[in-house]
Amino acid sequence: MTHFHDPTTCQSCAQRFTSVFCKAKQEFISEINEQKICNIYKKGQTLFNEGSYPFGVYCINDGKVKLSHLGDDGKEQIIRLLRGGDVLGYRALLSGERYSASAIALEDTQVCFIPKELFISVLKNDTGLAFEMMKLLSDELHKAEVKLTHLAQKPIRERLAETLLFIKETYGYESDGITLSVRLSREEIANLVGTATESTIRLLSEFKKDGMVELDGKKIKILRQKELIKTANLQD
């Protein structure tokens, strides 16, 4: 369905200015360019599975990916949403463990794979990149801690509003400027919010009744962002 043209080189990649790797030294980028393997994952396909061993990191060229955990009772919890320029798989690699989450394409997605040995060796020889990685990890840790606090303290209504805004921040709008440019099922939204699917459906209907959103199947339009922000009860 969707068609990508091979980025061919990291030097010409659309993400060369946005990914963490943009801070790596030229010589290493060349090396990565030689060893990287590009692949296309169709919607629903898995990049890697929770529980298996990492053998490299993935860099999204174009597309959308969800990163999700399985809870002890088998329920999905979506941990992160990723887009072009994002790197994934580094957490498990750096702490020397199996993947603690699965990565699944939300739409057809083009991904470059960088082998473990190369990644580690570049990281060893390029202090700048190492600092970028530490910054990335620190930022993710921060986000996780904030999310944790909200999960513990905010009611579902606020969290759903916050999640819609988060989706908008992450993937933005379609060309009409109001439709969220990702199709998520109600269940996926619920697994992002951390609640039951029915609660999510009900609250979305309420948001629609209140005129904050418009619903058309999986298409969600944000009509009144300010109202949503108020509903989310955000401080910053």
Next chain:
Amino acid sequence: MTHFHDPTTCQSCAQRFTSVFCKAKQEFISEINEQKICNIYKKGQTLFNEGSYPFGVYCINDGKVKLSHLGDDGKEQIIRLLRGGDVLGYRALLSGERYSASAIALEDTQVCFIPKELFISVLKNDTGLAFEMMKLLSDELHKAEVKLTHLAQKPIRERLAETLLFIKETYGYESDGITLSVRLSREEIANLVGTATESTIRLLSEFKKDGMVELDGKKIKILRQKELIKTANLQD
């Protein structure tokens, strides 16, 4: 009340084999040793405050510290519990932001402070330490993600049981082998679990009735760990 004798040198510090810094090269350890500043914080005193700028990292020599966030409505959420050998303050430093949490001593605690510039420069020149930091960040991120999932999916009863086990893992028992060696208020336990104080009090009473714990003010004894693990409904 409590008396510490100055560790004098990093080379003789009780934590020299457990902290991340143990992997740093000798020359850097010497440098840290010269520039570090040791301090004692009394119970309840603050090492640093959410919202202020970091100017270094803290290394706990002996004692206990809680790291907590304020939610948007001002309610405390305890993010992490720290003990001797743990480092803190690096997250904000590495991502170049203000502290996103406050650190408060849970009992009289001895802490070494390492200035920002030194920490960064050692990190730049010691790849091993940089990797240790990445591993540390990755581990923390992992823990945060698991906690997030549990917070979203598990009922409070399970989370309280899990929290008691977590406290035990972190701080261990007193010499009697059953009393948790930290005194936390019910409110603090609630802020760790992510629930209302009353719910925590009620459930602790239930646990007591079920014979899993014994309560004597802030002293909590774990009588049946296996039952607790079952109650926590943990997989691993």
Next chain:
DNA sequence: TAACATGCATGATTTTTGTCATGTTTTGAA
């Protein structure tokens, strides 16, 4: 196109959890 599965929607009900009120105990400071 029929048959089926899946996702969406909504009502009814139950369970869980939080809040409010009140009393008791403990703690710490004067």
Next chain:
DNA sequence: TTCAAAACATGACAAAAATCATGCATGTTA
């Protein structure tokens, strides 16, 4: 030691959220 404040405990109630049940729409496959 005494008193006030804080922490603990518990009951009653309200609110929030999950679960169960059912129906409708949509899409998919034989």
